[in-house]
Amino acid sequence: MLHVPSTIRAFASVFSREGYELYIVGGAVRDALLGKAVDDYDFATSATPEEVQGLFRRVIPTGVQHGTVTVLFQDHSFEVTTYRIDGLYTDHRRPDTIAYTRSLEEDLRRRDLTINAIALNPETGEVVDPLGGRADLKERVIRTVGSGDDRFQEDALRMVRAVRFAATLDFALLPDVAEAIRRHAPLLGQVSQERIAQELEKLMRARHPSSGWRLFRDTGLLEQFLPELEEDRETPSPVFEHLLGSCDCAPLDPPHLRWAALFHDIGKPRCCAEDEKGRHFHGHDQVSASMAEEVLGRLRFSKERIRSVAHLVRHHMFGYTSEWSDAAVRRFISRVGEEEVFLLTALRRADICSKLGRPPVLPDLDELEGRIRCMLEEGHPLTRKDLAVNGRDLMSQAGIPSGPALGIVLEELLETILDDPSMNRPETLLEIARAIYQARFHPS
Template identity: 35%
Template sequence: MIITNLPAEFEEAKEVLGAIQQAGFEAYFVGGSVRDTILGLKIHDVDIATSAYPAEVKKIFKKTIDTGIEHGTVTVLDHNRAYEITTFRTESTYQDFRRPDHVKFVRSLREDLKRRDLTINALAMKPDGEIIDLFDGLNDLKEGNIRAVGVAEERFHEDALRMMRAVRFASQLDFTIEKNTLDAIKHNAHLLQNVAVERIHVEWAKLLLGTNPKTGLENFLATTLYYYCPLFKDKEEVFRKILRLRGSVQLSSEASAWTLICYLSSLTSTAVKKMLRAWKSSNELVDSVVIATEIVSLIERRKLDTWSYYKGGLHCIKFANEVASILGFGINHTTLEENYAALPIKNKHELKINGGVLISQLKIKPGPQLGKILEKIEYKVVMGEIENQPTALLKAVSSWIEAE
């Protein structure tokens, strides 16, 4: 197979491959970018594999970075672009099911490709677009199969994360995991507990945002991988609920996906935080999901009021409503945006008065009282009870103080 119209990313990288080849070594495009090009999908990073050893790569190019030189990877800087160049390699035993005990550099493309996880990821491409397929990856792409390279058990013992990658690709590509590979995942699911949560999190997020996340979830449950993920042992019924939802479950963000899971799990704000922190999530994601989960409940009970719009913010309101819509009780999108746009202010920084003004003009001392007054001003303005103008705000505060 030859791809005649290569994406621009490959055209731009040809000079790098050419330089390696002119130095007397083999060089190919490999991995996900090749797979996605064949499938007609948008490609991301362009990865290059070569028979040149790291020290030899560094001699060819003027600007390089030792990205992971102990594993054979050197980053080459060319025309303000960065390319990861990795030496063909084989790997030894994996006693921790995560990292090889040692890596051996080789000159053989076949030896390099046969250590990869799935046949659809074990494809290489020459600069002219010719595909090198040594493990029947092209046929698996055509048939929509997820298949381990060689003996599946061996691949998963080398790196247990590959099991999550298999179910993730089933979701992303809407492919079927072939029987031997699926059985090997079932038999080795317990090995996932040897993998860092951060690595599992990346695959889990991609699974949730795939073309058909239901396919991924079905495999996630069928293989019992879920049982070895943080705080998921008792979540089988939650995932079953998602599988029973009508139609496809298309989610626009990781925050939306977690909100759906947390809402269907009936988690409190404290429990949401515990769940997401167990998954090593960012503070931003934790805060967003806590707010959104509460908003979904308000939408369902038809209690999403002006203050809720304000405290939620348009971003969280939108993905909370996305979840509510999937569950069958969402708000019309236009109505939602109009309600938010109608707010007098969108955040407290838009208030026409601040603590400094209250201290200087009304002689209010810094402290708890000042904070409570500012919170009251914010609420009254948002609810339309006081006009957001300095004179009106000062007059209101003065009357509150006199009434105390």
């Protein structure tokens, strides 16, 4: 019998005492049957939202129009949705109307995939599986509940979900399902970009997101929401495959790293030819970074996410050699930022891993990381904040007025200490500041 935490059994008993049914449904049952850890439970009940409100003191009507309320029970908050039958879908995303039902089986039939349409009674351990979800879990296949054509016509987001589950669970999309997606892919235009993006975020946590991206391409979905990824229409498409490989090779966290891997060369087909030695002309890093900004913006990712992805893409072309002076390494850290610099080396490893087809051995990169680590431990000054003087000091003690001159002098002082950290002393910097200001703004 599947393990159910005691809090959830206690929660279910409140319903059964009053003659209502409560089942765990969806992802929690699917994942438990796959032997995975479960931390997020969705519930379905025969009780209407009003009836649920009568059972508990603290009930928040989070989505009453869909029959969903959130119950605060002990220290937990549980989402409970009344068994329902969906009416017509005219917008290809949400039902126009819903109707409550007292039949669990009817509720399971409105769900997207058979593996998501299994219910578990928390008190008795009984599993309700009228659509053969368990058999599909065993076979490791993605099958729609009923006809794929109907399901995708109703709600086009289900196509993205089918691919996302295929990739995250490492299941096969049944050929019928893939065919139905191909037929209905253009309906994806009706789905909000935010909802697509939420599914993409989950896809990116798969062991191999590439399998999902390849399915997106092969079923025609990619063309609908991210056509920029397959702009090199050669077959096989080298940039597309390289980006997918890099994404698979990159660590899962922080999440923006895999996105940067997916986009790092996306601009190549637009901007860069190769010279006779197979080297790419410079410039694709900037083009790729702007394309990442545009695509992620369109998908309504947060400003912070867009900024951090574009930042890594923009800086990914650094060409480290052992010849780099300490000042060059400090400039590199200063430009990229202490927090991001190791993500940039991780991105480089993913890039080369994708080209070699295995994790690379890169003594140069190891050396660079070692040097960076040492400098950070030794506390080398790297940013304006680390300067031994600040703007106020320059105004009061070097006679520099506030305004653009102040910024320029501070920038030059930063250059000075990146070159030679031993200069980072107040008297020395004030003296240099006076000299810079005289020379640049009051040349005699």
